[in-house]
Amino acid sequence: MLNLILLSMIFISFKVKMWWITQNFFFFFFFFFFFMYFKIPLYNYFSNISYLFGMDMFSYLMFMLGLWIISLVYLASVNIKLFYSMYFNILMFIFIIIFYFCFFSMNFILFYIFYEINLIPIIILIYGWGYQYERFKAGFYLFIYMIFFSLPFFSCLLYLNKINFIFMYYFSYCNNFNGYFFFLLMMIFLVKIPLFMFHIWLPKAHVEAPISGSMILAGIMLKLGGFGIYHVLMLIFKINLKLNFYLISLSLFGMLILSMVCFLQSDLKILIAYSSVIHMGLVIIGFLTLNYWGYCGSLLLMVGHGLCSSGLFCLSNICYLRFKSRSLFLNKGLINLYPYLSFWWFLLCSSNMSFPPSLNLFGELMLLINLMMWLDLLYFYYFILMILMFLYSLYLYLYTQYGKLIFNMNYLVYINLSEYLLLFLHWLPLNLIFLLMELFF
Template structure:
């Protein structure tokens, strides 16, 4: 762990004085493969110490974070992003924050960097956002996260005086009431987010640049799932008594938000609503908390991180010739950008859990865990999956067919780097099914 941290720190010092954009991206590529080939995966727990440690959940989330930060550099150069020196610093700050969040061995240390992460995403929204509404989006984000963070912190301090608050010390707490259960989980349920606490998410996705949307969709939501998994290890017995209420809310929210997706006309709002539906599946799997649901939630989080980030890249590419995110204007793309339509098909099919994407295997695992937990709920789950399939099909058909908007930029062309960006999203999403033994 110390080797990884020192490696990041010294490279940060070296590259902070270098203005080569592609050198920074190549560093992240190198660091990804360095982590991939130097971490042994023979056991579930790795490098456990007094300060840091990792398991399969934290390792895969950190690897997903490195991969998405690597891909962020490809579309950001086309936006001619200003203050690129500070942007590079922020990418390294994100990497260090993810390191401390995913590899922390103490709940207090995890909470501190969890809140620092909020400050960094706010600066990204305020500093590189496009419109004045970015201040409203940042205010919504602060309001939801801060409101539930103080009760969580007070509960954590109270429990820290009674129990050893180490993440890898399996001392289940039994004597907790419903208020403790609610306050300990709600900070992560808001971050994922849970239905009725999701109002900040579409606004926070619309206002930042494409880099902010990719990081927020692919990594920030996964921090909530990771924190929820670690807290549920501590309050396992309490969760078995109260999880029925939250699971019922997740099922209801998935059905309502899936229907709301049909009413959206903004590409960059429809994709966050679909993310809320997928994250409700993850919440439900983590609350059930058996082996099948754990594996399904982990698979779905990795698959959703790649798929939603790729869809945001596609919406950004379509924004450039039309200068609008409206689905009423982004029509007939198959007539003008036929190869781009092929990537729309691949990513929309992955979003609807089409073989052989990770979303399919995650959905199957969660269906089996739900049938084990309460058998008659699978009918509701099947209904929700049908609606999820239909709104992904609606997104594809509505954008690809129809008449072209007459006022679009017909001289616009798509760079090879953007096709390469989409390929780097789709390829790991559909090839990791060959390595399913990592998750199980």
Template sequence: MMKFNLMLMMMIMITFYNCQNFLLFNIMMIIVMLFLFIINFNSMLFESNIIYEMFNSNLSNYLMLLSLWILLIMLLTLNKTTIELKMCILTMLFLLLMLMNAFSVNNLFYFFIFFEGSLIPTLYLILGWGLYYERIQASLYMILYTMLGSIPLLIMISKVLMDYSTSNLMILKMMNMNYSNMHYFMFILAFLMKLPMFTMHLWLPKAHVEAPVFGSMILAAIMLKLGSYGLYQINLMMMNLTLNNSMFLISLSMIGGIYLSMKCLMQIDSKILIAYSSVVHMSMLLSSMMTLNNLGMLGAMMMMIAHGLSSSGMFLLINIIYERSKSRSLLINNGLINLIPSFMLMNFLICSSNMATPPTLNLFSEILMMSSLLNFNLILFSIIMLLSLLSSFYSLYLYSFLSHGQLKFNMKFSFNINSKEYLIMMLHWIPLNLLMFNF
């Protein structure tokens, strides 16, 4: 991990001093880091005690790899006309530094520092490169929700340090931590808000709508996974308390997922629709994780990777259309298959991935999560069936509105999709289909 931190610091310094072609240099360095990470993926897990302490699970490895991949795509979306290009890249690199360390540390207190530290560059991305004046309100919502959950978490970390004299995650997982249900909810509140769970999700649509495209990509692909990763670690530390409260959280998440799926079908703003669909996917992820079943944990891990790629790709697709039509409304952006049929093929591929069609990773992850939930309680069968049906409905709703219908007369010659945008879309879709064979 040290070499990745050193490479990131070098990239930050070169960008800060405004060296020539610093954007291209950063893209090349991220590619090098990806190759190094993939080459050392299996060997670095138990290479030494230090490496074992840092890379404590396959989940953290996959999330670090996803962070590098998404940042590479975010850098590719930039160009020389981007406002304050240098500051934008510096913010992204600082965010990557926080995320890589958050996913790698094996200390609960250090994880809290990096967990909260990632909020600062995300806030700066929304405030600095957001689209409208409402971005200030969206940033305030995000800050208030995150800080409200972080205060109880900090109190509980202090309590753990006083009671057990350690904050090492490996040691804490081996202990039978005897706390009350109130203490458990104080521990997980920050992660449920970051996830976000239904009833704590109100900040997410606002943040997505006001964020720039690279802000929406990092929010959907990585920041939500930071909450699920933290919840995963806490659940393994307090397994008895997790099982005691699992039915309440599963019921609330699944019913909330059904409600938000129907809410997606009422939206005409495509970006809000995708934001709500993220909460629906996270409700299924949270439910399967609360079962503490091996299938549920594996399915949740796959869903983190699959949702990170598919949701980021959908936000990018909507932004490409928005740059041409200057509108996110589904009532205006319809009939585009008559104008850009090849790009609407990408729309079909990404939307089908979002609704878990074969051979994407989303399908395999949902099968495992459904199996885990049915093994936990057969009463959930009807809820799972309804949630899966509605999840496919809003993906078809988005695709059909964008592709079919009557083409607006004032949009006939305003679209020309360049090869770079096709490449970025394929960088989302190809891993979704190849990673399934790896798992």
């Protein structure tokens, strides 16, 4: 049944004037997958296992998040409905196929192949629908970072193949790893998530990408890095116990530095992109501590961040379409012009601050407890980080909603109902999933 749905979407993608039908098809696919597999992976560790594919709670939630974000991409990308929409539909279909193979594969080789193939459609999206000439530099940065760190990972896989290693998840274990293997296997995912000092490609890619590219990058692409870290740590958990201190220290230091860098940004997209790097630093810490609280907190924060960050990028795009600028110095006083839009700014910025009942709150609380169990001397440092993460979200909200209006902008373009629906569909699952919290444990 699933194969028939995916094959039928191929033919729909070639119809230029079927934009909303394709979007509704993605929604149908989401709810079909949700009701078909809802109770199986959450109560059992594995389900639907075959030789190459299988499902657990992590892969199920990540794929459901990907389907939800792809379906919302159509609501956010109405402006390109009349321009090359056939190619856009095909590209979204390719994304779904790649995410399916990435999240449900049970083999390291298969996962690596589609993990790298995923780079091609996102670069096409940036090059084809990007805004400025600098998009070529952003795509080049993305390509170089990913390829440079993927080749060492591939060389490690070749070495494992030489010693007759079993590449299936959950059945793989090797005692011959040293520190070099640890960093070679981890860096491909730490760059994708991304880790501080290897994050330069992310703000550039977000600034030059269209709204669809920003939503896919923030909502799904970064989660592939966390998904890879989770599976690789099962393989190298012994050496991780000796070396995780260095990566956790780098993540904590990077979160502090980037939290202060956020106050110096004047571009909405760059500020939200740095916020993504900070939240993903928490996810890295949660996985590296090898604690059940860290695992659950990282999973919750990845789902919450995917919805919250994607919604904030949609808000910045709505302002860009009206004011033709993402500058904080020009997007001021919006509460006087669009009070309803200001309300959505408040809701999503408060979710980014981890206010209740957003999913970010539960994820960060669990990661705080996990960090205290790992090293209780860090409580004051983490307290400072929480204050800074609250302040830069407050800075983003206050600086855009209050201040003196710039009167050379076009204020007469109204906010469409579809744009309010887009923001609502980001906010609703972000603040209602806490009702199902017992299913995560």
